Each structure stands twice: as structure tokens, then as C-alpha cells.
Amino acid sequence: MRPQPPRRLVILTEGQWDVHHAKTAIGVMRYGRDASVVLLDSSIAGRNVSDWLGPGFDVPAVATLDEALAFRPDALLIGIAPTGGRLPEEWRETIVAALRAGLDVLSGLHTFLGDDPELAAAAREGGAAIVDYRRVPDRLETAVGRQHRPGSRVILTVGSDCAIGKMTVALELRRAALEAGLSGVFVPTGQTGIMIEGWGVSVDRVIADFVQGTCEWLVEQGEAMGDWVFVEGQGSIDHPAYSSVTLGLIHGCTPHAMVLVHRVGLTEHDFDHLPGASFPIKPLTELIPVHEMIAGLVAPSRVVAIALNTREVPDEVEALRIIRDTEAETGLPTDDPVRFGPTRLFEAVRAALEGAPR
Amino acid sequence: MRPQPPRRLVILTEGQWDVHHAKTAIGVMRYGRDASVVLLDSSIAGRNVSDWLGPGFDVPAVATLDEALAFRPDALLIGIAPTGGRLPEEWRETIVAALRAGLDVLSGLHTFLGDDPELAAAAREGGAAIVDYRRVPDRLETAVGRQHRPGSRVILTVGSDCAIGKMTVALELRRAALEAGLSGVFVPTGQTGIMIEGWGVSVDRVIADFVQGTCEWLVEQGEAMGDWVFVEGQGSIDHPAYSSVTLGLIHGCTPHAMVLVHRVGLTEHDFDHLPGASFPIKPLTELIPVHEMIAGLVAPSRVVAIALNTREVPDEVEALRIIRDTEAETGLPTDDPVRFGPTRLFEAVRAALEGAPR
Numbered sequence: 001m002r003p004q005p006p007r008r009l010v011i012l013t014e015g016q017w018d019v020h021h022a023k024t025a026i027g028v029m030r031y032g033r034d035a036s037v038v039l040l041d042s043s044i045a046g047r048n049v050s051d052w053l054g055p056g057f058d059v060p061a062v063a064t065l066d067e068a069l070a071f072r073p074d075a076l077l078i079g080i081a082p083t084g085g086r087l088p089e090e091w092r093e094t095i096v097a098a099l100r101a102g103l104d105v106l107s108g109l110h111t112f113l114g115d116d117p118e119l120a121a122a123a124r125e126g127g128a129a130i131v132d133y134r135r136v137p138d139r140l141e142t143a144v145g146r147q148h149r150p151g152s153r154v155i156l157t158v159g160s161d162c163a164i165g166k167m168t169v170a171l172e173l174r175r176a177a178l179e180a181g182l183s184g185v186f187v188p189t190g191q192t193g194i195m196i197e198g199w200g201v202s203v204d205r206v207i208a209d210f211v212q213g214t215c216e217w218l219v220e221q222g223e224a225m226g227d228w229v230f231v232e233g234q235g236s237i238d239h240p241a242y243s244s245v246t247l248g249l250i251h252g253c254t255p256h257a258m259v260l261v262h263r264v265g266l267t268e269h270d271f272d273h274l275p276g277a278s279f280p281i282k283p284l285t286e287l288i289p290v291h292e293m294i295a296g297l298v299a300p301s302r303v304v305a306i307a308l309n310t311r312e313v314p315d316e317v318e319a320l321r322i323i324r325d326t327e328a329e330t331g332l333p334t335d336d337p338v339r340f341g342p343t344r345l346f347e348a349v350r351a352a353l354e355g356a357p358r
Numbered sequence: 359m360r361p362q363p364p365r366r367l368v369i370l371t372e373g374q375w376d377v378h379h380a381k382t383a384i385g386v387m388r389y390g391r392d393a394s395v396v397l398l399d400s401s402i403a404g405r406n407v408s409d410w411l412g413p414g415f416d417v418p419a420v421a422t423l424d425e426a427l428a429f430r431p432d433a434l435l436i437g438i439a440p441t442g443g444r445l446p447e448e449w450r451e452t453i454v455a456a457l458r459a460g461l462d463v464l465s466g467l468h469t470f471l472g473d474d475p476e477l478a479a480a481a482r483e484g485g486a487a488i489v490d491y492r493r494v495p496d497r498l499e500t501a502v503g504r505q506h507r508p509g510s511r512v513i514l515t516v517g518s519d520c521a522i523g524k525m526t527v528a529l530e531l532r533r534a535a536l537e538a539g540l541s542g543v544f545v546p547t548g549q550t551g552i553m554i555e556g557w558g559v560s561v562d563r564v565i566a567d568f569v570q571g572t573c574e575w576l577v578e579q580g581e582a583m584g585d586w587v588f589v590e591g592q593g594s595i596d597h598p599a600y601s602s603v604t605l606g607l608i609h610g611c612t613p614h615a616m617v618l619v620h621r622v623g624l625t626e627h628d629f630d631h632l633p634g635a636s637f638p639i640k641p642l643t644e645l646i647p648v649h650e651m652i653a654g655l656v657a658p659s660r661v662v663a664i665a666l667n668t669r670e671v672p673d674e675v676e677a678l679r680i681i682r683d684t685e686a687e688t689g690l691p692t693d694d695p696v697r698f699g700p701t702r703l704f705e706a707v708r709a710a711l712e713g714a715p716r
Contacts, residue, residue, distance in 0.1 A: 085567070110498070110565075110567070140468070142599045142600070142629065142630070143598050143599040143629075143631075144599075144629075144630065144631045144632050145598050145599075145629075145631035145632050145635035145637065146632060147632075147634075147635070203566065204565075204566050204567040205565055205566065205567065206565070206566050207468075207562075207563055207564070207565060207566070208561065208562050208563065208564050208565070208566045208569045208602065208603050208606065209443070209468070209562040209563065209599075209600065209603060211566045211602050212598065212599050212600070212601070212602060213599065237655065238655035238656060239656075240501050240503050240570065240609060240656050241500040241501035241502075241503075241567075241570050241571065242500070242567065242570070243570070243605055243606075243609050243655070243656065244566065244569050244570060244602045244603065244605045244606030244609065244610075245566045245567060245602065247601055247602045247605045248566065248601075248602030251598060251601050251602065252602075271500065271501075271502075271503075272500070272502065273501075273502050273503035274502050274503050274504060274505075276505075277503035277505070279503065279656075282655075290651070290655065293648070293651070294652065297595065297596035297601070297640075297648065298596060298597075298598050298601065298637075
């Protein structure tokens with residue numbers, strides 16, 4: 001997957017716009033190199049993304065594809081990541097129409113849109129391309145116990161749940177490294193990260209036997225690009241549905257350090273499960289030693305900082321108090337790198353890795 | 359995958375016959391419903407499998423396919439499971455000839471032989487079928503937090519490494535359950551188990567996101583067949599290349615109990631890795647709490663017994679002494695269910711689960 005020139009995007013979230021489900025949409029709007037020019041979602045038509053994300057995000061929401069086409073887009077991007085990764089059937093008509101109108105369709109769904117005969121035909125009609133970002137390369141390799149390049153520092157974001165900001169924290173830390181004049185690299189391991197960065201592998205889509213091997217060579221590629229390598233984590237180590245992918249990342253990347261991400265206020269694991277079952281989020285003080293023990297089964301690693309997502313705490317003073325309390329409780333440097341900038345958190349990671357064996 | 363009438367098998371291990379690499383061959387000869395009539399391996403031609411496995415295994419080894427055909431086989435079974443699961447290229451000619459001679463070819467390799475144009479053409483010529491046991495079903499589901507059927511007991515075999523006998527221990531325990539008049543079920547999760555039992559899924563071949571979901575519905579199918587459900591484990595929780603598959607089984611099956619399998623004398627993890635790296639096998643006293651802690655991240659479980667593979671201890675008295683010492687060291691019932699029969703180990707598992715919450 002090679003970098004493309006910037007595009008003008010219609011982001012499709014029809015009926016599912018919220019800061020949780022639309023994490024693909026928001027990640028691309030916040031960090032991507034493409035211009036997000038319009039959001040297609042009739043449930044919030046007439047409003048603007050800036051109502052949720054602030055004045056830096058002037059993206060109007062419209063109700064129909066015809067209205068979106070007035071913004072002269074090049075491509076339509078599927079802005080949600082549903083459980084199981086299937087296409088909501090009610091979106092099919094819109095996607096067919098977009099392809100016929102000549103828009104490329106960019107998708108991170110598990111179901112490959114390019115393999116769908118109706119969509120493929122529509123793409124041919126419109127002279128458009130379908131890009132399935134979750135399609136993984138044919139490079140099927142098991143892990144070989146590769147050592148890190150001397151001088152590199154590999155940092156993996158781990159978390160108390162999925163969809164709480166592990167990609168964002170990795171991107172923010174990379175930004176801080178670059179701002180500090182260091183060579184920072186972001187290693188994308190999920191569809192949104194790949195959409196943002198233009199390379200990477202959706203590791204949850206890889207055949208299970210090759211997850212660790214894939215993480216190993218992704219880190220190798222990252223280390224070829226710079227010294228400070230921030231790997232986007234996936235899932236959580238105690239997630240009933242996704243923990244195996246998380247472990248594949250921990251054991252495949254063998255990070256020098258981990259940054260533990262948590263969303264303040266989160267109490268239950270996020271996934272479609274049968275009624276009656278309850279999967280509570282574990283305390284950070286439990287998750288820290290759990291991650292270090294599990295990583296250490298293959299290669300020693302430490303949790304060196306906590307990244308809190310304080311999005312649901314409107315009051316800034318209250319957010320700062322929670323950060324300070326978490327610091328006291330865990331004994332680790334803690335911050336919200338989106339709300340308060342990543343510099344402080346990055347410097348803590350950097351200090352923790354100074355003089356560490358590499 | 360539905361049960362077939364028993365077949366007469368040529369087992370192909372060409373140049374790789376040993377009790378370690380030929381684990382597929384040996385598993386099928388020991389436990390399968392098909393008759394293994396001849397072994398095709400020029401490196402041991404003229405000898406007999408009974409030289410290694412004992413008098414119950416009268417399978418002559420021959421050097422050429424022509425000699426093997428004299429035994430009137432119906433099918434040729436690929437008897438090894440190489441790292442990465444690729445076909446040794448030097449076997450291609452033999453497989454083509456077997457297909458042209460009308461033999462079905464049964465394979466558990468990652469590389470699907472049925473997708474190979476030359477092999478597919480040879481199959482058409484000979485009117486033969488290619489069966490790729492590792493091909494997984496299209497049922498792509500993430501885990502949903504399913505609870506066990508009341509009255510069932512789910513036991514997962516876990517281990518200190520791969521290829522040390524986790525499938526065998528599960529099969530032996532199932533046999534003991536049946537002999538005790540209970541409804542015992544074996545849940546195959548790897549190609550050899552599937553070849554033996556005629557159903558199951560090669561979970562290491564499943565897309566990573568669906569490993570836990572697949573384990574969940576495999577256990578559901580097992581519980582529909584009987585009360586005592588023995589799930590074949592894969593890899594090991596500290597394996598640099600395969601631990602994520604192991605974790606997917608633990609968190610996807612949510613077993614009531616685990617039986618920890620270890621091969622006496624094993625000191626290093628078994629996989630193709632770069633020179634210089636060392637991945638020592640951990641002590642059982644460390645692995646027991648590690649497994650219980652990691653399982654407990656999703657659902658509580660206990661290691662209730664140790665199954666030792668004492669194959670490399672020729673002296674029986676010495677093997678018994680090691681078993682007794684392991685029992686003292688771990689505080690858990692310990693036995694070699696292949697060498698000394700599975701009854702004692704099964705009764706220990708049964709006793710541990712009596713009165714346990716289900």
C-alpha cells in the first residue's frame with residue numbers, strides 16, 4: 001500500500017454518528033492527510049462536525065449523496081467499524097450510487113467490498129476504485145524471534161478496552177517525538193491507522209498463526225524509518241472477543257515499553273454480547289502488572305505511562321484532578337495527550353527509556 | 359466436514375520421519391478411524407512403524423509410490439506439519455503421481471493443495487479428490503460471551519510448548535470418560551485432530567478477529583454431543599510465535615478446567631527462529647499460576663492436573679519417579695496418560711470438577 005495524493009472525502013456514517021461508533025470517521029478527520037469535506041449522515045444533517053470536535057473540524061453533515069456530491073469529492077470513506085466488520089445492508093444503495101458517480105470507495109470493513117459483484121460492477125460503470133484497507137498482504141510468516149534494531153525504542157499502546165484511543169495516543173506520541181526533533185514513526189495495525197498513514201496491516205484480519213510474525217515485520221519496517229516507533233495497539237488483553245489479537249501484538253512487537261490507555265468513566269467491555277453477561281473493566285492497578293507479566297512471558301517490558309481519555313469529563317479542572325489521582329494511584333506519569341497535548345507524556349516515556357537496555 | 363467411511367491410507371513423511379516432526383502421521387495412525395496401510399518415506403524404507411511405536415502399529419515403510427500402491431490404498435495423507443505449513447516442493451512430484459493414480463490427497467498444510475493448478479489438474483485426471491483439512495468454514499463470528507450448557511464440563515489442554523501431546527492427552531481423557539460410561543467429546547482444533555475425528559476447525563488458520571468466536575461455537579457444538587468436553591489445545595501461552603492462538607482458545611473456550619501438558623526433557627521452545635535467540639521452557643510451577651491468572655481475565659479456570667509426556671525416558675521406573683516428583687512439586691495429580699493409561703488422570707480431573715460451579 002503506497003501513499004496517494006490527498007483526496008477530498010465524503011465520510012459515510014449514516015445513522016451511526018457518535019464519537020464512539022464513528023471512530024474511523026473521527027480518526028481520519030483528525031489525523032488523516034486527506035481532506036474530509038462533507039459527512040453523509042441524515043441523522044445529523046444540517047449540523048457540523050465542529051459541534052462535537054471543536055472549531056478545527058469544519059465538516060458539514062448532509063442527508064443525501066446528491067448533496068454530498070456538491071462538495072466535489074473524489075472518494076467516499078466508510079466511517080464506522082461495526083462489530084464483525086460487515087457492511088450495513090442499508091448502505092449498499094448509497095455505495096453503489098457513489099461508485100456510479102465516479103467516487104472511489106474506501107473501506108476498512110472485514111467484508112471486502114471489492115469482492116461484491118454488484119459493487120464491483122458499479123465501480124466499473126463509474127470508472128471508480130474500491131480500496132479495501134483491511135485486505136492483508138500475502139506475506140504469511142510466523143514470528144522468528146527477531147531482535148530490535150540497536151538504538152530503536154518500540155512503544156506499544158495497550159488498553160483497558162477497544163475503541164478508547166490506543167491509535168490516537170500512538171499518533172500523539174509520534175507527534176511529540178517529531179516536535180522534539182526525534183525520528184518518530186507510527187506503525188498502523190488497524191484500518192483507520194492505515195487510512196491515516198497509507199501503510200500498515202490490519203492485524204485482526206491476518207490468519208491467526210501469522211499475527212505475531214506480521215507484528216514482527218511491521219516493527220522491522222517501522223524501525224527502518226526511525227528510532228522512536230509507536231505501534232498502534234488493538235483490543236485489550238482481557239477482552240472476551242479480542243484478547244488474542246492484543247496478545248499477538250504484545251508478543252509479536254516485544255515492545256521496550258507500553259503505554260496503558262483508559263477512558264475515564266468506562267465500566268464495561270465494549271462488544272456485542274449475549275444479554276445477561278457482564279464484562280467489567282479492570283482497575284488500572286491490576287492491568288499494569290498483568291501486562292508486564294504477560295509481555296514478560298516472551299520479552300520483558302514495562303508499562304511506563306498512563307494515557308487517559310477524559311473526553312466524558314467536561315470540566316477541565318476535574319479532568320486534571322482525575323489525572324493527578326491516577327498518577328498517585330498507579331505511581332506512573334499520567335496525562336490526556338489529546339486534551340492537554342502529548343509533550344508531557346512523551347517526555348515521561350522518553351525518560352523511562354533513557355538508559356534502558358535496547 | 360462430515361464423517362467418511364474408513365479409508366486405506368498411504369502416509370507420506372518423506373525424509374521427515376521422527377516422532378516429533380511426523381506428529382500428524384503418528385496421531386492419525388494412533389487414533390484415526392482410517393487404516394494406515396503403508397508409510398512412504400525412503401529414509402526408513404524396509405523398516406516398520408512398530409519399531410518406534412510398538413507392536414500395535416504394523417505399518418511397513420517403503421521408498422516409492424509404486425511400492426505403496428501395491429497396498430491398494432484409497433488416499434495419500436500428508437503426514438507432517440512444517441512451520442508455516444507450506445508444502446515441501448520436493449513432494450510435489452509424488453503428490454501429482456498419487457492423484458493421477460486415483461488416490462485422494464488429504465492435507466493439513468496452510469497452503470491449500472486444492473488451489474494449486476497443477477495438483478488440481480492431476481486430481482481431475484485421476485478422478486481423485488484433494489481434501490484440505492485446514493480450510494476453515496465461512497462462519498466468521500466474534501465471541502458473544504456465551505455461557506456453558508448447564509451440566510457440561512469443558513476441559514482444555516494447555517502446554518509448555520507446541521507439538522508435545524495436547525491433542526493426544528485430550529483424546530486419551532475422552533477415551534477414559536467413555537470407558538467410565540460418561541458422554542465424552544473431543545473437540546478438534548488442529549488439522550490432525552480434524553483428520554482423526556472428522557469435524558472441527560483448524561483455529562490457527564482462522565482470521566485473528568474470529569478465533570475466540572470460533573472456539574466459542576466449537577465448544578457449543580461439543581456440548582451438544584456430550585457432557586465431558588475435551589478441547590484440543592494449541593501452542594503455548596508463552597510461545598514467541600503462537601501464544602495468541604493459545605490465548606484465543608483459553609478465552610474463547612472459557613474452560614472449567616485446564617490440564618497442563620509437558621514433555622519431560624524439553625528445554626527450549628520449538629520453532630524456526632533466528633540464530634542466537636533462546637526461548638527456554640518455563641517451569642510448571644510458574645506456568646500453572648500464569649494460566650490461571652490469564653484465563654481468569656475472562657472467566658475463572660484452574661489447572662487441575664499435569665499430563666507428562668515421558669516418551670524420552672526409556673526406563674519405566676524412572677518415568678514413574680519423575681511423575682511422582684512432579685506431583686510433589688506442583689501439588690497436582692500427574693500422570694503420563696499414553697504410557698500408563700488415562701484413567702487415573704481422568705479421575706483426578708473428574709474429582710476436581712465434582713461440585714464445581716458450572
